[in-house]
Amino acid sequence: MPQPTSYQKIPGLIMALSSAIFWGISGTCAQFLFEKKGLDPAWLVTWRMILAGAILVVFSIATEKKVAFEIWKKPKNATKLLLFGILGMVAVQFTYFYSISLSNAATATILQYIGPVFVVAFYAIKNRKWPILAEYAALILALSGTFLLVTHGSLDELVISEQAIFWGILSALALAFYTIQPVGLLRTFSPAAVTGWGMLVGGLFFSLYTQPWSVSGDWDSGTWLAFAYIVLFGTVTAFYFFLKSVTIIGATYASLLCSVEPLAAALTAVFWLGVSFTGVDWLGTILILLTVVLLTLSKDNKSGI
Structure with a gap:
């Protein structure tokens, strides 16, 4: 199959950048809803998953017909999907949104981006193989960037709460699990089906705890716009x-x-919500983004692409 030309790749480049920007702005919209409108993070996560999951499932059914339901026919696949929805989708979205509520969209998004380091560590242990030099460098950059974000270079005090750090790191761990766990399903079924069903199942399960029918917060046109944007x-x-x-x-x-996502979150949080972001914060951001670049390129080289 012939490789696409540079001109043919332009739509792909635009879509990848757009997806990262959409995700980044989504985090800032969530911060706006928590800080300005009094919405509960768990409530927002529940409805985000139920509504987005339902849309993706309908899209999967429309494009794949009966194949969209194949994932439920074997107990092994159904069990994996339930684990992905409940332990993957719920965990990665709730920890991220709760981290935003404790700090801000910029910091929470950047902390979540150390997740690939945990993915590398998992596969190093699983395959009993030491990481390569680039992966060690990525670990050092991730730790350095995180240190600067949470301390501004001072060992005497933290610039964000211990709770925010805890949930931010937990968000990165959840992202690692979310990345690793559904690999087997994605080899057999379409990403739309796996993610759509995972979101829908996770949202319905989480609703047992969050009681999404009980609406809180101040609902006006700004609230509806931010909520609709997130979904x-x-x-x-x-x-x-x-x-x-x-x-x-x-x-x-x-x-x-997609490394643009934390930058999109940071810029919109700074200019829209007035979040204070110092030169040290930007340096920490750059160091963490470099981990994504190093890990992606090292994976690329190892796969021989």
Whole structure:
């Protein structure tokens, strides 16, 4: 199959960048809803998953017909999907949104981006193989960037709460699990089906705890706009654009371009919500983003692409 030309790759590049920006702005919208409108993070996560999951499932059924239901026919696959929805989807989204509520969208998004380091550590242990030099460098950069973000370089005090740090790191661990656990399912079923069913199942399960029918917060036009953006653009459109970009430019370049997400979150949080972001914060951000670049390129080289 002939490789796409540079001109043909342009739509893929635009979609990958757009998905990252949509995700980043989604985090800032969540911060706006928590700080300005009094919404509960768990409530928002529940409805985000139920609504976005339902849309993706309908999309999967429309494009794949009966194949969209194949994932439920074997108990082994159904069990994996339930684990993905409950332990993967719920965990990665709730820890991230709760981390935002304790700090801000910029810091929470950047802390979550140390997740790939945990993925590397998992596979190093599983395969009983020491990481390569680039992966060690990525670990050092991630730790350095995190240190600067939470301390501003001072050993005497933290610039964000211990709770925010805890939930931010937990968000990164959840992201690692979310990345690793559904690999087997994604080899057999479409990403739309896996993610759509995972979100829907996770949202319905989480609703037993959150009671989403009990609405809180101040609902006005701004609340509705931010909520709709999170569901439609920050979840459904971003997800579709990213998957489509992977088919055009490949997973390596798509993942690299998605490093724009923390920058989008930081810039919108600074200019829209007035979040204070110092030069040290930007340096920590750059160091953590470099971990994504190093890990993506090292994976690329090892796979021989």
